[in-house]
Amino acid sequence: MKTINKLILILLSLTVISCEDIFEEDISDDTIETVSPKDNTVIESNVVNFQWDELDGAKKYRVQVLDLDETVVLDSLVTKTSFLCPLSPGNYQWKVRGENFAYESNYSFSSTFSVVTTSDLANQQVILSTPDSNIYKNTASITLKWQKLAAATGYNVEVLNTTTGESVYAEENLTATSVALSSTQLSKDATYQWKVRGVNSTSQTLVFSTRNFHIDTVTPPVPQNSLPANNAVVTNNQSASFNWISPTDTGTIQSPIVYTIEFSSTNTFTTLLSSTNNATTSYQQIFTTTGDYYWRIKTTDAAGNVSAYSTPFKFTVI
Numbered sequence: 001m002k003t004i005n006k007l008i009l010i011l012l013s014l015t016v017i018s019c020e021d022i023f024e025e026d027i028s029d030d031t032i033e034t035v036s037p038k039d040n041t042v043i044e045s046n047v048v049n050f051q052w053d054e055l056d057g058a059k060k061y062r063v064q065v066l067d068l069d070e071t072v073v074l075d076s077l078v079t080k081t082s083f084l085c086p087l088s089p090g091n092y093q094w095k096v097r098g099e100n101f102a103y104e105s106n107y108s109f110s111s112t113f114s115v116v117t118t119s120d121l122a123n124q125q126v127i128l129s130t131p132d133s134n135i136y137k138n139t140a141s142i143t144l145k146w147q148k149l150a151a152a153t154g155y156n157v158e159v160l161n162t163t164t165g166e167s168v169y170a171e172e173n174l175t176a177t178s179v180a181l182s183s184t185q186l187s188k189d190a191t192y193q194w195k196v197r198g199v200n201s202t203s204q205t206l207v208f209s210t211r212n213f214h215i216d217t218v219t220p221p222v223p224q225n226s227l228p229a230n231n232a233v234v235t236n237n238q239s240a241s242f243n244w245i246s247p248t249d250t251g252t253i254q255s256p257i258v259y260t261i262e263f264s265s266t267n268t269f270t271t272l273l274s275s276t277n278n279a280t281t282s283y284q285q286i287f288t289t290t291g292d293y294y295w296r297i298k299t300t301d302a303a304g305n306v307s308a309y310s311t312p313f314k315f316t317v318i
Helices: 002-023
Strands: 034-036 041-043 047-052 060-067 072-078 082-086 090-099 111-115 128-130 135-137 142-146 154-161 166-174 178-181 190-199 209-215 224-227 232-234 239-245 257-264 272-278 282-286 291-301 313-317
Touching (some): 034 090, 060 082, 072 082, 142 190, 154 178, 166 190, 224 291
Parallel strands (some): 041 111, 232 313
Antiparallel strands (some): 060 090, 090 111, 128 142, 154 166, 224 239, 257 272, 257 291
């Protein structure tokens, strides 16, 4: 009977795995129609807006941009039917295909296009470099950087505290491509938006290029061990569930957090048996050797703030 049950479980597992293939539409004979840029298009901008028709059955689209020597300069997987991308001046060709879990369509027919420089900034954009969008930092100093825009003679830069609506930094016709902010501007924990616009004597980029970042200097509260209770007994070679309580973060910015659970055979944790990061307040562990053990938790947020360890709990594996 046990053998039969195992066979049934195996068959059910194979059925679940193959369901994705069964229900995915076969798009392997399809070809996507591109919309823009069309063949031999000349683009007077530093960014290119690739567009194509939707393909039934495709979950994502792979966009490839190549130079005229067939060297791939861009390979991106996107979910929409358009993709905005900065490119240096030059001659290119591009193509796109649809993909789902099980199948890939044919690539579209390649279209060639050229990117050329122009003094008119109206159709151009400033390309932001660092920091990444929506990054969390626990320091009140940060350097904003962007790529040089060839036709721009200067940049208008502003930084806003979006939590209060306050402008904490503003500069016009800045010739550098970076700004170093300090605690003078970033004195409060908050979400900040930075904006850069390219300018010259006759034109400016139509929109500001923008990104957000978050300053969070508050240490997360110390988690509290819950189950198994202190001095509990855990059964050898069976999965045990370790649970803890995470008190509410009191900071203005509540960065995403991760928990680190540690096990040791000593209450001083001088030697760790394991240390694992976990996104939830529960963790499963199997112990294969009897004896006394200890466990504790700490919290680390996305800004890099680290809590103290929880009070260790002892448990005995029998």
